[in-house]
Amino acid sequence: MDNDKLTAAFDRTVAAEQRIEPRDWMPDGYRRTLIRQIAQHAHSEIIGMQPEGNWISRAPSLRRKAILLAKVQDEAGHGLYLYAAAETLGIDRAELTEKLISGGQKYSSIFNYPTTTFADVGVIGWLVDGAAICNQVPLCRTSYGPYARAMIRICKEESFHQRQGYELLMTMMAGTPEQRRMVQDAVDRWWWPSLMMFGPPDAESANTEQSMTWRIKRNTNDDLRQKFVDMTVPQAERLGVTLPDPDLRWNDERGQHDFGEIDWTEFKQVLSGAGPCNVERIAHRRQAHEDGEWVREAAIAHAAKRTGAMA
Amino acid sequence: MSSNWPLWEVFVRGKRGLNHVHVGSLHAPDANLAVRNARDLYTRRNEGVSIWVVPSSAITASTVDEKDPFFEPAADKVYRHPTFYRIPDDVPHL
Numbered sequence: 014m015d016n017d018k019l020t021a022a023f024d025r026t027v028a029a030e031q032r033i034e035p036r037d038w039m040p041d042g043y044r045r046t047l048i049r050q051i052a053q054h055a056h057s058e059i060i061g062m063q064p065e066g067n068w069i070s071r072a073p074s075l076r077r078k079a080i081l082l083a084k085v086q087d088e089a090g091h092g093l094y095l096y097a098a099a100e101t102l103g104i105d106r107a108e109l110t111e112k113l114i115s116g117g118q119k120y121s122s123i124f125n126y127p128t129t130t131f132a133d134v135g136v137i138g139w140l141v142d143g144a145a146i147c148n149q150v151p152l153c154r155t156s157y158g159p160y161a162r163a164m165i166r167i168c169k170e171e172s173f174h175q176r177q178g179y180e181l182l183m184t185m186m187a188g189t190p191e192q193r194r195m196v197q198d199a200v201d202r203w204w205w206p207s208l209m210m211f212g213p214p215d216a217e218s219a220n221t222e223q224s225m226t227w228r229i230k231r232n233t234n235d236d237l238r239q240k241f242v243d244m245t246v247p248q249a250e251r252l253g254v255t256l257p258d259p260d261l262r263w264n265d266e267r268g269q270h271d272f273g274e275i276d277w278t279e280f281k282q283v284l285s286g287a288g289p290c291n292v293e294r295i296a297h298r299r300q301a302h303e304d305g306e307w308v309r310e311a312a313i314a315h316a317a318k319r320t321g322a323m324a
Numbered sequence: 325m326s327s328n329w330p331l332w333e334v335f336v337r338g339k340r341g342l343n344h345v346h347v348g349s350l351h352a353p354d355a356n357l358a359v360r361n362a363r364d365l366y367t368r369r370n371e372g373v374s375i376w377v378v379p380s381s382a383i384t385a386s387t388v389d390e391k392d393p394f395f396e397p398a399a400d401k402v403y404r405h406p407t408f409y410r411i412p413d414d415v416p417h418l
Contacts, residue, residue, distance in 0.1 A: 086368070100349070
Protein backbone atom coordinates (compact mmCIF):
# COMPACT_ATOMS: atom_id res chain seq x y z
CA MET A 14 0.00 0.00 0.00
CA ASP A 15 1.25 3.50 -0.70
CA ASN A 16 1.67 6.14 1.93
CA ASP A 17 -1.53 8.02 1.18
CA LYS A 18 -3.65 4.92 1.55
CA LEU A 19 -1.88 3.96 4.78
CA THR A 20 -2.36 7.47 6.15
CA ALA A 21 -6.03 7.45 5.21
CA ALA A 22 -6.54 4.08 6.91
CA PHE A 23 -4.70 5.32 9.99
CA ASP A 24 -6.76 8.53 10.13
CA ARG A 25 -9.98 6.51 9.83
CA THR A 26 -8.96 4.22 12.69
CA VAL A 27 -8.13 7.13 14.97
CA ALA A 28 -11.26 9.11 14.04
CA ALA A 29 -13.39 6.05 14.81
CA GLU A 30 -11.94 6.05 18.36
CA GLN A 31 -10.15 2.78 17.67
CA ARG A 32 -6.75 2.21 19.22
CA ILE A 33 -3.48 2.11 17.32
CA GLU A 34 -1.36 -0.85 18.43
CA PRO A 35 2.45 -1.25 18.35
CA ARG A 36 2.80 -3.15 15.10
CA ASP A 37 0.30 -1.04 13.14
CA TRP A 38 1.51 1.36 10.49
CA MET A 39 1.61 4.92 11.82
CA PRO A 40 2.86 8.26 10.47
CA ASP A 41 6.44 9.10 11.50
CA GLY A 42 5.24 12.31 13.15
CA TYR A 43 2.74 10.39 15.29
CA ARG A 44 5.46 7.99 16.44
CA ARG A 45 7.91 10.83 17.16
CA THR A 46 5.35 12.92 19.04
CA LEU A 47 4.27 9.93 21.11
CA ILE A 48 7.83 8.97 22.00
CA ARG A 49 8.54 12.55 23.07
CA GLN A 50 5.32 12.84 25.08
CA ILE A 51 5.49 9.42 26.76
CA ALA A 52 9.21 9.80 27.51
CA GLN A 53 8.68 13.24 29.03
CA HIS A 54 5.88 11.81 31.13
CA ALA A 55 8.02 8.83 32.22
CA HIS A 56 10.95 11.10 33.09
CA SER A 57 8.58 13.27 35.17
CA GLU A 58 7.53 10.25 37.22
CA ILE A 59 11.14 9.23 37.80
CA ILE A 60 12.41 12.72 38.65
CA GLY A 61 9.23 13.24 40.67
CA MET A 62 10.49 10.66 43.16
CA GLN A 63 13.14 13.10 44.37
CA PRO A 64 11.24 16.02 45.93
CA GLU A 65 9.19 13.67 48.10
CA GLY A 66 11.87 11.03 48.58
CA ASN A 67 13.68 13.84 50.34
CA TRP A 68 11.21 13.51 53.25
CA ILE A 69 11.02 9.72 53.68
CA SER A 70 13.70 9.63 56.36
CA ARG A 71 12.16 12.60 58.17
CA ALA A 72 8.46 11.71 58.05
CA PRO A 73 6.92 12.52 61.45
CA SER A 74 5.46 9.06 62.11
CA LEU A 75 5.77 5.46 60.95
CA ARG A 76 2.35 5.77 59.31
CA ARG A 77 3.39 8.80 57.25
CA LYS A 78 6.69 7.15 56.39
CA ALA A 79 5.01 3.97 55.14
CA ILE A 80 2.56 6.02 53.06
CA LEU A 81 5.31 8.16 51.57
CA LEU A 82 7.42 5.11 50.73
CA ALA A 83 4.46 3.49 48.97
CA LYS A 84 3.79 6.68 47.06
CA VAL A 85 7.37 7.13 45.89
CA GLN A 86 7.44 3.45 44.91
CA ASP A 87 4.32 4.10 42.83
CA GLU A 88 6.09 6.96 41.02
CA ALA A 89 8.87 4.53 40.09
CA GLY A 90 6.21 2.08 38.88
CA HIS A 91 4.49 4.77 36.81
CA GLY A 92 7.79 5.67 35.21
CA LEU A 93 8.38 2.03 34.32
CA TYR A 94 4.87 1.50 32.86
CA LEU A 95 5.47 4.51 30.66
CA TYR A 96 8.99 3.54 29.58
CA ALA A 97 7.56 0.14 28.65
CA ALA A 98 4.84 1.87 26.57
CA ALA A 99 7.48 4.03 24.85
CA GLU A 100 9.57 0.95 24.07
CA THR A 101 6.70 -0.52 22.02
CA LEU A 102 7.35 2.38 19.61
CA GLY A 103 10.82 1.09 18.89
CA ILE A 104 13.00 3.10 21.27
CA ASP A 105 15.13 1.54 24.00
CA ARG A 106 14.70 2.52 27.65
CA ALA A 107 18.47 2.89 28.05
CA GLU A 108 18.40 5.45 25.26
CA LEU A 109 15.62 7.40 26.99
CA THR A 110 17.52 7.39 30.29
CA GLU A 111 20.58 8.66 28.44
CA LYS A 112 18.49 11.47 26.92
CA LEU A 113 17.15 12.42 30.34
CA ILE A 114 20.52 12.65 32.08
CA SER A 115 22.14 14.43 29.16
CA GLY A 116 19.34 17.03 29.09
CA GLY A 117 18.16 15.94 25.63
CA GLN A 118 14.62 15.29 26.86
CA LYS A 119 12.60 17.22 29.39
CA TYR A 120 10.44 16.40 32.39
CA SER A 121 7.70 18.41 34.09
CA SER A 122 9.11 21.69 35.39
CA ILE A 123 7.15 21.30 38.64
CA PHE A 124 9.82 18.97 40.01
CA ASN A 125 12.45 21.68 39.84
CA TYR A 126 10.99 23.35 42.91
CA PRO A 127 12.32 22.43 46.37
CA THR A 128 10.33 20.74 49.14
CA THR A 129 11.24 22.83 52.16
CA THR A 130 8.83 21.51 54.81
CA PHE A 131 6.79 18.36 55.44
CA ALA A 132 3.65 20.31 54.49
CA ASP A 133 5.03 20.25 50.92
CA VAL A 134 4.46 16.49 50.87
CA GLY A 135 0.76 17.11 51.50
CA VAL A 136 0.49 19.96 49.02
CA ILE A 137 2.27 17.97 46.31
CA GLY A 138 -0.26 15.18 46.79
CA TRP A 139 -3.20 17.55 46.76
CA LEU A 140 -2.23 20.11 44.09
CA VAL A 141 0.55 18.57 42.00
CA ASP A 142 -0.99 15.10 41.83
CA GLY A 143 -4.41 16.72 41.51
CA ALA A 144 -3.23 18.64 38.44
CA ALA A 145 -1.58 15.47 37.13
CA ILE A 146 -4.87 13.59 37.47
CA CYS A 147 -6.69 16.32 35.49
CA ASN A 148 -4.08 15.94 32.76
CA GLN A 149 -4.02 12.16 32.86
CA VAL A 150 -7.64 11.03 33.11
CA PRO A 151 -8.40 12.06 29.49
CA LEU A 152 -5.24 10.24 28.37
CA CYS A 153 -6.83 6.93 29.40
CA ARG A 154 -8.68 7.37 26.06
CA THR A 155 -5.61 8.36 24.06
CA SER A 156 -5.33 6.73 20.62
CA TYR A 157 -2.17 4.71 21.25
CA GLY A 158 -3.13 1.46 23.00
CA PRO A 159 -0.09 0.83 25.23
CA TYR A 160 -0.08 4.48 26.39
CA ALA A 161 -3.81 4.41 27.18
CA ARG A 162 -3.42 1.15 29.13
CA ALA A 163 -0.49 2.55 31.13
CA MET A 164 -2.55 5.65 31.92
CA ILE A 165 -5.44 3.56 33.22
CA ARG A 166 -3.14 1.85 35.71
CA ILE A 167 -1.55 5.14 36.67
CA CYS A 168 -4.83 6.99 37.23
CA LYS A 169 -6.10 4.26 39.54
CA GLU A 170 -3.03 4.70 41.71
CA GLU A 171 -2.87 8.51 41.58
CA SER A 172 -6.15 8.73 43.44
CA PHE A 173 -4.40 7.38 46.56
CA HIS A 174 -1.67 10.00 46.08
CA GLN A 175 -4.07 12.89 46.06
CA ARG A 176 -6.16 11.67 48.95
CA GLN A 177 -3.20 10.96 51.22
CA GLY A 178 -1.99 14.52 50.52
CA TYR A 179 -5.30 16.12 51.38
CA GLU A 180 -5.65 14.00 54.51
CA LEU A 181 -2.14 14.98 55.60
CA LEU A 182 -3.05 18.66 55.18
CA MET A 183 -6.34 18.26 57.06
CA THR A 184 -4.37 16.73 59.93
CA MET A 185 -1.92 19.64 59.96
CA MET A 186 -4.74 22.20 59.73
CA ALA A 187 -6.24 20.65 62.86
CA GLY A 188 -2.90 21.13 64.64
CA THR A 189 -1.07 24.15 66.00
CA PRO A 190 -1.07 27.68 64.48
CA GLU A 191 2.48 26.99 63.33
CA GLN A 192 1.39 23.87 61.49
CA ARG A 193 -1.41 25.81 59.81
CA ARG A 194 1.11 28.47 58.77
CA MET A 195 3.28 25.72 57.26
CA VAL A 196 0.36 24.49 55.17
CA GLN A 197 -0.50 28.01 53.95
CA ASP A 198 3.16 28.65 53.12
CA ALA A 199 3.35 25.46 51.07
CA VAL A 200 0.12 26.34 49.25
CA ASP A 201 1.52 29.81 48.48
CA ARG A 202 4.64 28.29 46.92
CA TRP A 203 3.00 25.46 44.95
CA TRP A 204 -0.20 27.03 43.63
CA TRP A 205 1.21 28.89 40.62
CA PRO A 206 3.68 26.16 39.59
CA SER A 207 0.75 23.70 39.73
CA LEU A 208 -1.22 25.86 37.27
CA MET A 209 1.84 25.91 35.01
CA MET A 210 1.78 22.12 34.87
CA PHE A 211 -0.92 22.33 32.19
CA GLY A 212 1.57 23.93 29.83
CA PRO A 213 1.52 27.19 27.88
CA PRO A 214 -1.76 28.91 26.93
CA ASP A 215 -3.56 27.37 23.95
CA ALA A 216 -2.60 30.27 21.69
CA GLU A 217 1.08 29.46 22.22
CA SER A 218 0.91 25.69 22.42
CA ALA A 219 2.67 24.50 19.29
CA ASN A 220 1.65 20.85 19.41
CA THR A 221 -1.96 21.05 20.54
CA GLU A 222 -3.84 21.01 17.22
CA GLN A 223 -2.06 18.09 15.57
CA SER A 224 -2.04 16.14 18.84
CA MET A 225 -5.79 16.65 19.24
CA THR A 226 -6.41 15.34 15.71
CA TRP A 227 -4.26 12.33 16.46
CA ARG A 228 -6.08 11.95 19.80
CA ILE A 229 -2.76 11.86 21.62
CA LYS A 230 -4.14 14.79 23.54
CA ARG A 231 -7.82 15.00 24.37
CA ASN A 232 -8.30 18.49 25.86
CA THR A 233 -6.51 21.80 25.48
CA ASN A 234 -4.14 23.14 28.15
CA ASP A 235 -6.44 26.02 29.07
CA ASP A 236 -9.52 23.79 29.36
CA LEU A 237 -7.77 21.42 31.74
CA ARG A 238 -6.33 24.30 33.77
CA GLN A 239 -9.78 25.82 34.18
CA LYS A 240 -11.20 22.50 35.25
CA PHE A 241 -8.44 22.12 37.86
CA VAL A 242 -9.07 25.59 39.29
CA ASP A 243 -12.82 24.93 39.52
CA MET A 244 -12.22 21.61 41.26
CA THR A 245 -9.64 22.96 43.68
CA VAL A 246 -11.32 26.13 44.98
CA PRO A 247 -13.94 24.34 47.15
CA GLN A 248 -11.26 21.93 48.40
CA ALA A 249 -9.15 24.90 49.52
CA GLU A 250 -12.16 26.42 51.30
CA ARG A 251 -12.88 23.19 53.11
CA LEU A 252 -9.24 22.91 54.12
CA GLY A 253 -9.20 26.51 55.35
CA VAL A 254 -6.35 27.81 53.21
CA THR A 255 -6.23 30.80 50.86
CA LEU A 256 -5.12 30.31 47.26
CA PRO A 257 -2.57 33.07 46.59
CA ASP A 258 -4.42 34.85 43.79
CA PRO A 259 -6.29 38.13 44.46
CA ASP A 260 -8.05 37.83 41.08
CA LEU A 261 -9.49 34.40 41.84
CA ARG A 262 -13.28 34.64 42.01
CA TRP A 263 -16.43 32.92 40.79
CA ASN A 264 -17.77 34.25 37.51
CA ASP A 265 -21.52 33.72 37.47
CA GLU A 266 -21.82 34.46 33.76
CA ARG A 267 -19.22 31.90 32.70
CA GLY A 268 -20.13 29.42 35.42
CA GLN A 269 -16.40 29.12 36.11
CA HIS A 270 -13.75 30.82 38.21
CA ASP A 271 -11.75 33.73 36.87
CA PHE A 272 -8.12 33.66 37.91
CA GLY A 273 -5.02 35.83 37.61
CA GLU A 274 -2.34 35.92 34.94
CA ILE A 275 0.30 33.19 35.18
CA ASP A 276 3.94 34.31 35.21
CA TRP A 277 5.04 32.62 32.00
CA THR A 278 8.51 34.14 32.25
CA GLU A 279 9.10 32.02 35.34
CA PHE A 280 7.72 28.96 33.54
CA LYS A 281 10.10 29.43 30.62
CA GLN A 282 13.04 30.03 32.92
CA VAL A 283 12.42 26.85 34.90
CA LEU A 284 11.79 24.89 31.71
CA SER A 285 15.04 26.09 30.20
CA GLY A 286 17.02 24.88 33.23
CA ALA A 287 17.16 27.92 35.50
CA GLY A 288 14.75 26.64 38.16
CA PRO A 289 15.86 26.24 41.78
CA CYS A 290 16.60 22.49 41.53
CA ASN A 291 17.16 21.62 37.83
CA VAL A 292 20.86 20.89 38.17
CA GLU A 293 20.45 18.94 41.40
CA ARG A 294 17.64 16.75 40.01
CA ILE A 295 19.58 15.67 36.92
CA ALA A 296 22.84 15.24 38.85
CA HIS A 297 21.06 12.99 41.34
CA ARG A 298 19.47 10.89 38.58
CA ARG A 299 22.80 10.57 36.79
CA GLN A 300 24.53 9.53 40.01
CA ALA A 301 21.89 6.87 40.73
CA HIS A 302 22.26 5.56 37.17
CA GLU A 303 26.05 5.41 37.38
CA ASP A 304 26.02 3.90 40.87
CA GLY A 305 23.73 1.16 39.57
CA GLU A 306 25.98 0.23 36.66
CA TRP A 307 27.91 -2.46 38.57
CA VAL A 308 24.65 -4.03 39.76
CA ARG A 309 23.31 -4.23 36.20
CA GLU A 310 26.59 -5.73 35.01
CA ALA A 311 26.84 -8.23 37.85
CA ALA A 312 23.25 -9.41 37.34
CA ILE A 313 23.87 -9.95 33.63
CA ALA A 314 27.12 -11.81 34.33
CA HIS A 315 25.34 -14.00 36.89
CA ALA A 316 22.53 -14.78 34.45
CA ALA A 317 25.03 -15.63 31.69
CA LYS A 318 26.98 -17.90 34.03
CA ARG A 319 23.84 -19.78 35.10
CA THR A 320 22.65 -20.19 31.51
CA GLY A 321 26.13 -21.50 30.66
CA ALA A 322 26.02 -23.99 33.56
CA MET A 323 22.62 -25.30 32.44
CA ALA A 324 23.68 -25.77 28.78
CA MET B 325 25.40 -1.05 26.61
CA SER B 326 26.23 -4.68 27.40
CA SER B 327 24.76 -4.19 30.86
CA ASN B 328 21.24 -3.59 29.49
CA TRP B 329 18.81 -6.19 30.71
CA PRO B 330 16.60 -8.04 28.22
CA LEU B 331 12.88 -7.35 27.87
CA TRP B 332 10.21 -9.69 29.30
CA GLU B 333 6.46 -9.73 28.71
CA VAL B 334 4.42 -10.11 31.89
CA PHE B 335 1.14 -12.04 32.26
CA VAL B 336 -0.87 -11.94 35.48
CA ARG B 337 -3.70 -14.18 36.69
CA GLY B 338 -6.00 -11.81 38.54
CA LYS B 339 -7.63 -14.51 40.62
CA ARG B 340 -8.27 -18.25 40.53
CA GLY B 341 -10.51 -19.20 37.65
CA LEU B 342 -9.23 -16.49 35.27
CA ASN B 343 -6.66 -16.69 32.47
CA HIS B 344 -3.28 -15.05 32.72
CA VAL B 345 -3.58 -11.72 30.91
CA HIS B 346 -0.81 -9.63 29.39
CA VAL B 347 -0.23 -6.55 31.58
CA GLY B 348 2.97 -5.04 30.17
CA SER B 349 6.68 -5.59 30.01
CA LEU B 350 9.83 -5.00 32.03
CA HIS B 351 13.59 -5.44 31.93
CA ALA B 352 15.33 -8.07 34.05
CA PRO B 353 18.61 -9.99 33.85
CA ASP B 354 16.98 -13.43 34.14
CA ALA B 355 13.62 -15.18 34.51
CA ASN B 356 13.67 -15.35 38.32
CA LEU B 357 14.32 -11.66 38.72
CA ALA B 358 11.76 -10.93 36.00
CA VAL B 359 9.12 -12.65 38.17
CA ARG B 360 10.20 -10.72 41.27
CA ASN B 361 10.29 -7.41 39.40
CA ALA B 362 6.89 -8.18 37.90
CA ARG B 363 5.50 -8.71 41.40
CA ASP B 364 6.82 -5.32 42.50
CA LEU B 365 5.77 -3.54 39.33
CA TYR B 366 2.42 -5.06 38.40
CA THR B 367 0.92 -6.48 41.62
CA ARG B 368 1.48 -3.84 44.30
CA ARG B 369 -2.25 -3.85 45.11
CA ASN B 370 -3.25 -7.51 45.06
CA GLU B 371 -3.78 -7.51 41.27
CA GLY B 372 -2.62 -11.08 40.93
CA VAL B 373 -2.24 -14.57 42.34
CA SER B 374 0.12 -15.90 39.66
CA ILE B 375 2.65 -14.40 37.25
CA TRP B 376 4.16 -15.64 33.99
CA VAL B 377 7.12 -13.98 32.32
CA VAL B 378 8.22 -14.69 28.75
CA PRO B 379 11.24 -13.26 26.95
CA SER B 380 9.79 -10.74 24.48
CA SER B 381 12.05 -12.21 21.80
CA ALA B 382 10.33 -15.61 22.22
CA ILE B 383 6.93 -14.33 21.10
CA THR B 384 5.79 -15.03 17.54
CA ALA B 385 2.91 -12.88 16.37
CA SER B 386 0.66 -12.83 13.33
CA THR B 387 1.94 -10.10 11.06
CA VAL B 388 -0.05 -6.93 10.69
CA ASP B 389 0.36 -6.87 6.89
CA GLU B 390 -1.57 -10.05 6.40
CA LYS B 391 -4.15 -9.06 9.01
CA ASP B 392 -7.15 -8.87 6.72
CA PRO B 393 -6.65 -12.03 4.63
CA PHE B 394 -5.35 -13.87 7.69
CA PHE B 395 -8.53 -13.44 9.68
CA GLU B 396 -10.83 -13.39 6.66
CA PRO B 397 -11.83 -17.09 6.76
CA ALA B 398 -13.82 -16.39 9.95
CA ALA B 399 -15.71 -13.45 8.47
CA ASP B 400 -17.97 -15.23 5.98
CA LYS B 401 -19.05 -18.13 8.19
CA VAL B 402 -22.03 -16.59 9.91
CA TYR B 403 -23.51 -20.10 10.32
CA ARG B 404 -21.01 -20.63 13.15
CA HIS B 405 -23.07 -18.29 15.32
CA PRO B 406 -26.25 -19.37 17.11
CA THR B 407 -28.10 -16.27 15.91
CA PHE B 408 -27.85 -17.57 12.30
CA TYR B 409 -30.64 -20.06 12.99
CA ARG B 410 -34.27 -18.98 13.07
CA ILE B 411 -36.27 -20.89 15.64
CA PRO B 412 -39.93 -20.10 16.39
CA ASP B 413 -40.49 -18.22 19.65
CA ASP B 414 -42.73 -20.94 21.06
CA VAL B 415 -39.93 -23.55 21.17
CA PRO B 416 -38.83 -23.73 24.81
CA HIS B 417 -35.27 -23.99 26.21
CA LEU B 418 -33.47 -23.40 22.90
